[in-house]
Amino acid sequence: MTALAKERTLRPKKASGMDFQVAANVKIWKNAWLVLVGGYVKPATTATGLVPLGRASDNADNTGGGAGAITVHVDFMRERTFMQFLSDPANLFVQSDIGSQPYMLDDQSVTTVSTGRTQLPGRLFAFTVTNTIQTALVEVI
Secondary structure, three states, rough: OOOOOOOOOOOOEEEEEEEEEOOOOOOOOOEEEEEOOOOEEOOOOOOOEEEEEEOOOOOOOOOOOOOOOEEEEEEEEEEEEEEEEEEOOOOOHHHHHHOOOOOOOOOEEEEEEOOOOEOOOOOOOEEEEEEOOEEEEOOOO
């Protein structure tokens, strides 16, 4: 993308929870503590590299299902603040990037590419595509 040429209206979004795609072949019980692994949620386990997320507000049974076949609402343990950024069209986010820390591309865009870039102090929580333009929802800390 390109840097801003004029001011834009952008308000932070606050949320105490949101829906996430469930990992393949996973059963989640209501009130289970959940983590992100490869962009999908599953119950917390003893492992490194997991991103703690919050608790499941309901049961979710994806037994026998593929990754992302169902979603579950996750209650965060505190209200989180998110900002929307444009995504780098040359390096679009994919599902496995959910939970990762994006990098600044310019004053309104983020990218997956780390080389020579500043890492944002937050994590990618979602992305959407509208009219071929991808936007990223990033938690700001």
